[in-house]
Amino acid sequence: MPPRTHLPVNTESVDDYLKAILELSGPPGERATSNALAGHLGVRAASVTGMLQKLAAQKPSYVKYEKHHGVRLTPAGKMRALEVLRHHRLLERFLHDCLGYSWDEVHDDAERLEHFISERLEDRIAAKLGDPQTDPHGHPIPERNGALPARPEVLLSKWACGVKAVISSVSDRDPSALREMERLGLKPGVAITVEAGTRNATLLVRIGERTEPLRLSQRLAAGISVIAANRRSRQHRKIDY
Amino acid sequence: MPPRTHLPVNTESVDDYLKAILELSGPPGERATSNALAGHLGVRAASVTGMLQKLAAQKPSYVKYEKHHGVRLTPAGKMRALEVLRHHRLLERFLHDCLGYSWDEVHDDAERLEHFISERLEDRIAAKLGDPQTDPHGHPIPERNGALPARPEVLLSKWACGVKAVISSVSDRDPSALREMERLGLKPGVAITVEAGTRNATLLVRIGERTEPLRLSQRLAAGISVIAANRRSRQHRKIDY
DNA sequence: CGACAAATTTAGCCATGCCTAAAAGTATAT
DNA sequence: ATATACTTTTAGGCATGGCTAAATTTGTCG
Numbered sequence: 001m002p003p004r005t006h007l008p009v010n011t012e013s014v015d016d017y018l019k020a021i022l023e024l025s026g027p028p029g030e031r032a033t034s035n036a037l038a039g040h041l042g043v044r045a046a047s048v049t050g051m052l053q054k055l056a057a058q059k060p061s062y063v064k065y066e067k068h069h070g071v072r073l074t075p076a077g078k079m080r081a082l083e084v085l086r087h088h089r090l091l092e093r094f095l096h097d098c099l100g101y102s103w104d105e106v107h108d109d110a111e112r113l114e115h116f117i118s119e120r121l122e123d124r125i126a127a128k129l130g131d132p133q134t135d136p137h138g139h140p141i142p143e144r145n146g147a148l149p150a151r152p153e154v155l156l157s158k159w160a161c162g163v164k165a166v167i168s169s170v171s172d173r174d175p176s177a178l179r180e181m182e183r184l185g186l187k188p189g190v191a192i193t194v195e196a197g198t199r200n201a202t203l204l205v206r207i208g209e210r211t212e213p214l215r216l217s218q219r220l221a222a223g224i225s226v227i228a229a230n231r232r233s234r235q236h237r238k239i240d241y
Numbered sequence: 242m243p244p245r246t247h248l249p250v251n252t253e254s255v256d257d258y259l260k261a262i263l264e265l266s267g268p269p270g271e272r273a274t275s276n277a278l279a280g281h282l283g284v285r286a287a288s289v290t291g292m293l294q295k296l297a298a299q300k301p302s303y304v305k306y307e308k309h310h311g312v313r314l315t316p317a318g319k320m321r322a323l324e325v326l327r328h329h330r331l332l333e334r335f336l337h338d339c340l341g342y343s344w345d346e347v348h349d350d351a352e353r354l355e356h357f358i359s360e361r362l363e364d365r366i367a368a369k370l371g372d373p374q375t376d377p378h379g380h381p382i383p384e385r386n387g388a389l390p391a392r393p394e395v396l397l398s399k400w401a402c403g404v405k406a407v408i409s410s411v412s413d414r415d416p417s418a419l420r421e422m423e424r425l426g427l428k429p430g431v432a433i434t435v436e437a438g439t440r441n442a443t444l445l446v447r448i449g450e451r452t453e454p455l456r457l458s459q460r461l462a463a464g465i466s467v468i469a470a471n472r473r474s475r476q477h478r479k480i481d482y
Numbered sequence: 483c484g485a486c487a488a489a490t491t492t493a494g495c496c497a498t499g500c501c502t503a504a505a506a507g508t509a510t511a512t
Numbered sequence: 513a514t515a516t517a518c519t520t521t522t523a524g525g526c527a528t529g530g531c532t533a534a535a536t537t538t539g540t541c542g
Contacts, residue, residue: 008497008498008499009497009498011498011499013498013499013500033519033520034519034520034521035518035519035520043499043500043501044500044501044502045519045520045521046500046501046502046503046520046521046522047499047500047501048520049520049521049522050499050500050521050522051499051500053521054498054499067507067520067521068506068507068508068519068520068521095362095365098339098369099362099365099366099369100365100368100369101361101365105361108359109359109361109362112357112359113354113357116353116354116357118349118350118353120342120346120350121336121340121350124336124340124341124342125340127341128339128340128341249527249528249529252528252529254528254529254530274489274490275489275490275491276488276489276490284529284530284531285530285531285532286489286490286491287490287491287492287530287531287532287533288529288530288531289490290490290491290492291491291492291529291530292529292530294491295528295529308490308491308537309489309490309491309536309537309538310538
């Protein structure tokens with residue numbers, strides 16, 4: 001039986017759904033659940049179901065949807081999601097580098113504008129920036145063809161004690177956390193070593209060349225991803241996401 | 242009796258209506274008619290009526306609407322319309338100056354983005370450009386407080402023969418006309434004199450320092466506004482629009 | 483004035499995308 | 513195997529902003 005209403009056109013909402021599905025289904029292409037999507041998008045699960053039905057009914061379709069078993073992106077859907085992600089991260093880099101935004105200011109404006117970036121604007125921004133590899137938080141920018149460098153990132157809170165690491169990216173969702181990280185010198189490329197594990201939900205870490213270690217709240221640590229220090233040079237290898 | 246549906250929120254559509262009303266009601270604050278708005282916005286007159294009723298029912302309201310007698314902007318509406326216009330023209334200047342757009346390319350992207358420019362982005366763009374006075378087509382950019390320089394512009398086709406004039410602005414709606422003007426050196430600031438009036442819907446004009454006059458099609462001439470050559474220096478006087 | 487043409491408004495409908503409440507399916511633990 | 517908890521879908525509704533067709537108003541010309 002067809003969905004109650006007719007097919008949706010390609011709208012901002014659709015972009016948001018695709019981006020959320022990309023983020024919630026792991027790299028291999030697992031399914032994303034309605035509930036997870038609802039939480040991520042700030043809408044009710046029932047609304048998600050409705051939208052997924054409509055998206056799946058499109059032809060060509062962006063998603064493969066199986067009732068009660070979640071949703072996956074089709075190649076076309078993955079491509080579109082990566083395009084929107086590229087817009088977002090290019091915009092963040094652009095606002096930061098060309099318009100003097102601090103790294104805690106870029107997310108909201110990029111989120112709003114990402115849906116309205118023409119191919120032309122995308123190309124001009126990328127050219128102006130010299131085809132940047134990452135956004136200001138260290139996240140890789142998908143290429144125009146959809147290639148996205150895969151990095152063996154691990155959350156700082158899961159990193160082994162005593163092993164040298166380098167910050168590869170930080171979460172861009174919490175501006176106040178970003179300001180705090182900025183103050184502490186916690187940014188992509190900086191060396192970091194965990195001195196002691198969780199104690200009262202904090203981590204004892206040594207940052208860069210500093211001698212005295214620092215206590216990091218779980219809130220901050222949860223927003224930091226690292227890679228092994230010696231693999232830093234490999235972070236530009238590209239694979240299909 | 243209240244309108245059939247409830248009040249509209251502040252949406253892109255509303256911005257488009259306000260901008261259209263601003264453009265269609267002359268500087269003194271004349272009323273704009275439903276038909277003219279419909280034509281300008283590319284929707285049916287009935288849709289315009291519906292939206293005007295909803296806009297007028299808002300409090301505080303952006304418009305003053307009298308059934309069968311058109312609509313006017315309230316001060317708040319004028320302010321909002323000028324803000325959107327400022328976004329549009331700043332964006333055009335920005336795309337042109339910072340991202341290498343040609344002047345026939347800027348309009349469409351600016352039109353799409355103008356609704357999503359935060360105060361922060363507006364300010365950063367203006368600062369980056371050094372608070373520009375005009376967009377690439379010569380149209381004045383409203384200031385943040387809503388001030389807009391008034392210029393005694395006249396359409397080239399209405400300008401008296403033999404009187405020296407300076408191009409003050411050109412219409413940005415027709416990309417192919419803009420490319421043609423570019424080729425002919427017809428841009429803001431260039432001196433122009435009408436040698437002979439309409440003949441087969443063309444104008445004979447002398448451009449800049451060139452010796453041989455040129456035949457301009459009515460289509461091009463209709464997109465060119467001029468001011469008296471000696472008033473050129475006064476074009477930055479500000480008044481409340 | 484009266485009639486016609488043009489402009490405008492009303493009435494009723496459609497599509498999108500969200501919502502709540504209730505029904506149905508899935509998964510887990512005894 | 514079945515009861516229960518949780519997830520997901522269905523059903524029905526609301527708001528926005530379009531549309532067409534039909535009514536109504538305005539304005540102009542004899």
